[in-house]
Amino acid sequence: MRAAVVNEGHSFDIVDVPDPDPGPGEMVLRVHACGICGSDLKAVDNMRTGLVMGHEFCGEVVAIGAGVTNWEIGSRVSALPLIGCGVCLPCATGDVAHCATLDMIGVGGSPGGYAEFVRVAARESFLLPEAVAFDVGALVEPLAVGLHAVERAALTPADDVLVVGGGPVGLAIAMWARTRGARTVVVSDPVAHRRAAAIKVGATHVADPNDGGPDGTFPVVFECVGTPGMIATCVSMTAVHGRLIVAGVCTKPDTFVPVLALMKELALHFVVYYRRQDFALTIDHLAQGRLPIDAFITSQVDLDGFAAAFAALKHPTDQCKVLVKPGLIPDPTPPVAT
Template structure:
């Protein structure tokens, strides 16, 4: 099959690779849609040459391995968690494969990803797409599930004032779910004008340009009070401390951005406010299920996330382009 693999210079190149075969409990999908994730731009520098990225995907079942979990057949339209657990530990039994000590992730380091014509997935972590949910939207379930898990972990509820720092796809997914649960104010901060200005279509009630205003006074001007919850959706050093300083006393700070380097904070700022801080990681099985149910019921509309589409041959150029801020939100690959 054809796949976009990591080249020697850490760009992507399209190459011929072996077709995946389904192992026990696995399915092979013909990839119909796969999003480019911001985390891919980071891990591309650390993964083996020749590896295939891509963990936000949907596809059509083309092969079923032995002993699958569920009744799967060729032609089923699906999406899947890119997490493969051992299936024999408490975390896997609790449908929390992200915490399995033997977890392998598709497209981020161990198992080949979906920047390809085909991808192998765990049948236990696969979901049928609802009727009327196309493959493009099916590929958005993964980033939407990240946003949902962040909102759930932060215990965001109706009436809350929420500040979201970062208007990339994850920050906008958080905004969408905050609006869905009835948050009173959903204010999004981002230095890139086109990103923050797009936030309104995902439920934001206000926006902040952090280059022109400080977070705390700007938020209070828009919402009339400090934020009950601050969500960090950037993943760069220094942002967590800014979130702590902006949060209301006895408020919550939830860190969904992934920062892989040192990020010093001043704990006394959080202590004096008696803040609760949480660090959600990825998603749970039920986050996928709930996201698909809300799509099926037309309770959420994720289609505006997709701003650009490319085929496999156009992926290497598109991958390089999004390393700099643009007007793009989610770039979708249709292999």
């Protein structure tokens, strides 16, 4: 199959690699769409040469491994990009991301979705209803990230929410916060087109941090930027007895002054990935048309255009979610289960 693999320059080459084979309890999907995640833009610098990244994917089943009885060839699938042991407490409760033997598909573990085919765990796969187009199916993973963060915040109808950062995860959090009943949702971002997108996904207000906003403090604050200094900034914007949820992926050392959070008696939560239940609920809402998602997908590329699109996203851009669609080029013969 053709795949985008990490090269020595921390970019990508499009090469032929062996087709994946499904092991027991696994399936192989033909990738119909895979979103480029903002965390990948940072993570690529630490990935080994030859790795296939990409974890926001969906597709159709083309091969089924031993012991899989509840799936058929051709089934439309959205799958967690996670392979756990299947028997530990985190796996049993849907919290697969915290399995001690976790294999993270496309994030340093098994090959990911920037390719024509991807191998997934059948038990972490969900049927994608016909009402959910494959393009939209590629949004399930990032939207589930947003849902998980909002669920951790335990929102109430009286809550006023501030979302710091209007990228895809920030937009997903703003959308879910409003959907889950927050009274007001303010999205703070210095980029005008991101603020416009925030209104489209349900934010009640937007603010430009370079123009004096947002004003005041908020009972619930989501940090969705992931750069050093942002936690300290968000502590200052969180109200007394408030909740600060950190969803931004920061890969560098950071500091803040704990006493400033202590004196406000803040609850500080770090969130990562999602639960199996978050995937299921996201798919259900998408199938029912209950989520305002039109602002998310802004561009599509095939594998040959992937490296350039990925590099462009490392710089200021008007893109939100760029989809890689291997199906825009001729498909090879699909892999066969052994």
